[in-house]
Amino acid sequence: MLENLSQVNHSINGVFTFEEKRFKEICEDIRDNHLAIIIKDLLAAYMNKNEFVDAFFVNDAIELEENKKQKMIKLVNSTDLIKELSKLNSSLKLSGAQNVFSPLKDLFNDLYKEHNIAFTCNIYITPAIKESCFKYHADSQDVYIMQVLGEKTWTFPKIDNQKLKQSLFEKGSTIEQNYENLFQLQLNELEGLKISQGFVHKAENLNTKLSIHLSFSTFPKSDVDLINIFKGKLLNFEKSILKSYMLNNTINEKMTKELIEMLIERVDLINVDQETQNYEKQHKVKNSFIAKFGRPYSEKQIKIFEMLTKVKSS
Amino acid sequence: MIIKSIDEYLNAPFGINEFAAKEFEKLRMFLLDHSNLEKIIKSHLKQLRSGDEHLSLQTILNGHEYNLDKNVLMDELIESTDLFSTLERQKCSLKLAGLQKTCPEIEELSVEIYKKYQLALFSNMYISPPGNTNCYTYHVDPHKVFFLHIKGQKKWYFPKEKGEYVFFPEVFDVNENQDYIDIEEKVISPGESFSISKGIVHKAEIYSSDVTVHITFPMAQPDSFLLLRSILRSVIKKYENEHHLNSHQLSLEGIKLNLLETLKTLSPAKEQKKFQADYMFRNLYNFKKGRPYGSKAKEEYEKLFFT
Numbered sequence: 001m002l003e004n005l006s007q008v009n010h011s012i013n014g015v016f017t018f019e020e021k022r023f024k025e026i027c028e029d030i031r032d033n034h035l036a037i038i039i040k041d042l043l044a045a046y047m048n049k050n051e052f053v054d055a056f057f058v059n060d061a062i063e064l065e066e067n068k069k070q071k072m073i074k075l076v077n078s079t080d081l082i083k084e085l086s087k088l089n090s091s092l093k094l095s096g097a098q099n100v101f102s103p104l105k106d107l108f109n110d111l112y113k114e115h116n117i118a119f120t121c122n123i124y125i126t127p128a129i130k131e132s133c134f135k136y137h138a139d140s141q142d143v144y145i146m147q148v149l150g151e152k153t154w155t156f157p158k159i160d161n162q163k164l165k166q167s168l169f170e171k172g173s174t175i176e177q178n179y180e181n182l183f184q185l186q187l188n189e190l191e192g193l194k195i196s197q198g199f200v201h202k203a204e205n206l207n208t209k210l211s212i213h214l215s216f217s218t219f220p221k222s223d224v225d226l227i228n229i230f231k232g233k234l235l236n237f238e239k240s241i242l243k244s245y246m247l248n249n250t251i252n253e254k255m256t257k258e259l260i261e262m263l264i265e266r267v268d269l270i271n272v273d274q275e276t277q278n279y280e281k282q283h284k285v286k287n288s289f290i291a292k293f294g295r296p297y298s299e300k301q302i303k304i305f306e307m308l309t310k311v312k313s314s
Numbered sequence: 315m316i317i318k319s320i321d322e323y324l325n326a327p328f329g330i331n332e333f334a335a336k337e338f339e340k341l342r343m344f345l346l347d348h349s350n351l352e353k354i355i356k357s358h359l360k361q362l363r364s365g366d367e368h369l370s371l372q373t374i375l376n377g378h379e380y381n382l383d384k385n386v387l388m389d390e391l392i393e394s395t396d397l398f399s400t401l402e403r404q405k406c407s408l409k410l411a412g413l414q415k416t417c418p419e420i421e422e423l424s425v426e427i428y429k430k431y432q433l434a435l436f437s438n439m440y441i442s443p444p445g446n447t448n449c450y451t452y453h454v455d456p457h458k459v460f461f462l463h464i465k466g467q468k469k470w471y472f473p474k475e476k477g478e479y480v481f482f483p484e485v486f487d488v489n490e491n492q493d494y495i496d497i498e499e500k501v502i503s504p505g506e507s508f509s510i511s512k513g514i515v516h517k518a519e520i521y522s523s524d525v526t527v528h529i530t531f532p533m534a535q536p537d538s539f540l541l542l543r544s545i546l547r548s549v550i551k552k553y554e555n556e557h558h559l560n561s562h563q564l565s566l567e568g569i570k571l572n573l574l575e576t577l578k579t580l581s582p583a584k585e586q587k588k589f590q591a592d593y594m595f596r597n598l599y600n601f602k603k604g605r606p607y608g609s610k611a612k613e614e615y616e617k618l619f620f621t
Contacts (some may be wrong), residue, residue: 062609226569227550234546242483246512247328247538251590255584259542263549264577272566279566 008054013196015156015183023146024190026107027214031148031189034101035212036081038168039123041100043072053096061134064090067168073116082149088127097121097214108291118291122215126152136175136202138167138180141217141223143195147187150211154193156183158202165200175200180230187213197222219290221283229275234266282309317509320427323460323533326509327429329479330472333460344419345462345504345529352397355439358416364585367608369412377451379536387458401525406447412479412604413529424601427533436532441518442468452517454482457532463502466526468518472498476512478537480515483539491515502528512537517543534600536593544589546579553574564603592619 002130030038046055057064057071071088078084086090098104098121108119136157145154157165157179164183167175186206187193195201195219205211248255286309296305316332317323323335344350362369363385371388373380387404394400401408414424414437424435436457440449444466452473473480473494480494494515501521502508510516520526543563553576596619 017415062613101388216556224571225575226566227553229551229566230569231546231574239481239483243328243513245542246483248538249535250326251536251541251586253536253582253586254542255538256545256586256589258539259545260577260580260585261581263542263545264574265575267570267573270566270570272570276566 013166013198014199015186015196015199016194018144018146018192018194020144020192022107023144023192023216026103027146027148028190028216029103030101033149035239038097038101039081039094039125040076042094042097042123045096046094047072047076047080049298050096050099051295051301052099053094053211054295054297055092055094057092058134059090060314061137082210084125085125085212086191088125091127092125094123094125095120097123097292112287112291117218117220118285118287118289118293119216119218120290123216124203124213124215126203126211128205128208128210132201136177136179136200138175138198138200139195139217140197140219140222142197142220144216145187145193145195146216146219147189147190147191147213149212150205150209151188151207152211152213153184153186153187153188153204153206154201156199157181158183166198167200179233197294217295219286221279224242225279225283230267230270233270234263285309288292317460323345323458323509324431324433326511327512328481328514330511330514333509335460337423338462338507341419341423342462342505345464348417348465349391351527353453354413354417355397355410355441358410358413358439358557361416362367362412363388363392365608366415367411367611368415368604368606370409370607372409372411372536373406374409374449375406376448377453377531382406398525402443404443404447407440407442409449410439410441411436411438411607415604421513428597428601431535431595432594433535434597436518436534436600436605438532439527440518442466442526443519443521444525447481448517448519450517452494454485454515454517455510455532456485456512457534458509458512459530459532460596461502461531462507462529463504464527464529465504466520466522466524466527467501468528469521470502470516470518471499472500472514472516474498479511481513482515482600483513500591506569534593534597536589540593541586541589544584544592548580548585548588549573549576595619 019125042053043055045053055072057068075081075084098108098119101271104121106123113117136155158181161163165179185193203213286305289305293301296302315326315329316334317326319335320337323333346352356426359371362371366560371384373382373384373387382405391397391400414420414435417437420435420437425435429433434551441448452471474496479498482491502518518528526527553572556572556576599618606612
């Protein structure tokens with residue numbers, strides 16, 4: 001159990017129940033007073049092409065494109081939104097809630113000042129029984145979850161009695177879907193959970209009532225980023241070498257051995273101090289961009305974000 | 315150089331070559347007969363419209379997807395009594411992918427090539443209406459490819475540096491690498507055919523006042539660059555399995571040592587066999603089914619090859 005963000009900052013990776021007072025308070029306020037308007041505003045902002053919000057209907061990780069716009073318009077115009085959401089035949093994922101609800105943005109600004117961590121907020125709306133958003137997957141963010149309406153069951157595959165399954169490099173549908181050894185936990189209203197980056201999980205609504213949870217995502221430094229620095233360096237051969245490899249169709253043990261030896265040489269040459277400095281700098285840029293605007297969703301903004309946050313190898 | 319057989323094509327040196335492989339001659343004559351063109355396009359669209367996830371119709375303008383209702387477009391084209399007038403009115407280029415599954419004559423060549431080399435042949439048709447409706451800006455293709463120009467004219471551009479074609483090992487974004495000074499230009503007319511090595515930067519622009527059509531034939535031939543990529547994937551996978559990942563104890567130095575250790579334990583014989591088996595199965599899948607384009611097909615493909 002983690003009681004506040006300061007503890008989280010210094011904790012090890014894992015899955016924890018979580019009770020940060022300010023998250024709880026704002027979720028309670030959202031549930032009691034603002035839920036419908038936030039959902040409608042997010043849908044409207046998405047349809048008005050706000051580049052820092054996103055919305056899509058999804059079932060078992062498959063996005064449902066059919067009649068997307070009509071379905072959204074119907075929700076925006078409905079007089080009883082919760083009833084309308086309960087009738088959906090899929091989950092609805094909304095991203096960037098802090099950009100339409102200023103108290104959330106204010107809280108995130110405070111947290112950024114206090115902990116130097118940028119937050120974004122997604123809303124996951126899942127109608128009754130069996131309608132799950134995503135299959136087993138792992139995120140590259142650290143995610144703080146709070147149930148605001150109904151309940152949701154979270155499932156984590158275990159690799160043994162102690163450890164939960166981690167997968168930082170493979171995401172989405174590439175992750176195995178069949179596990180026998182599972183850890184399960186049900187979140188009720190205003191109960192929270194922290195899932196560190198890379199922990200495989202899925203969430204389902206096993207109840208007959210509508211389930212809505214909020215996720216507060218942060219973007220910590222990651223082994224994946226660091227491995228990618230090495231990957232970039234390893235592939236950064238001179239063009240003439242790459243050209244000769246592309247033209248070479250001989251695939252034998254000798255060639256494989258030669259390539260492995262070359263990779264070893266390359267890794268050995270990497271200047272760790274310089275690369276660490278570059279990475280720290282880029283991570284700071286990434287955090288401040290997200291704190292200021294939120295996560296980018298349009299092609300244009302994603303491009304800008306990638307350009308700003310690309311780790312440049314020395 | 316003139317490529318006279320598929321054998322020569324598979325072993326061709328870096329460059330752009332006239333393509334006159336003997337195995338392709340029968341198909342070339344068939345494709346150049348314009349009376350066959352309408353049938354090829356319509357039967358492709360009909361099969362795609364019936365939900366075949368290994369086919370696609372892409373609408374492209376200057377390297378970006380052009381948004382329109384594809385079902386409406388497909389119905390309009392399938393029902394059109396004057397197909398080329400309908401195509402001429404479009405606002406973007408069209409790419410029909412997976413012709414080796416919808417045109418029996420192309421399929422025949424793909425079977426012949428698979429039987430002899432165990433390589434899957436793909437085939438895509440590019441249709442551009444006249445005007446500023448070009449398909450791609452400068453780019454590189456992920457595969458070695460040969461082309462046949464069928465209708466209208468296109469001007470192809472091949473940038474050069476120090477007298478050699480500009481080479482890029484990776485596919486790059488439409489906004490990158492677009493400025494070149496030394497450019498070789500070629501106007502290509504119906505019946506002309508040539509091959510381009512993997513990695514050569516190029517683009518094609520419309521050079522006539524009617525609809526232009528050309529067909530490409532990419533092939534995923536394994537090479538040692540792909541082997542290098544496969545070894546890298548193995549290293550990362552092994553790293554993930556062997557080392558506990560903890561973002562709060564990050565150190566590049568530690569990762570460097572772990573990576574070195576992991577690299578040193580790789581077995582060249584095993585890596586080679588794994589790579590060859592992977593490509594054998596990919597080619598078998600691609601030959602039997604084609605490339606996955608629909609979400610279900612993509613998922614099935616990822617499950618087969620990435621888990």
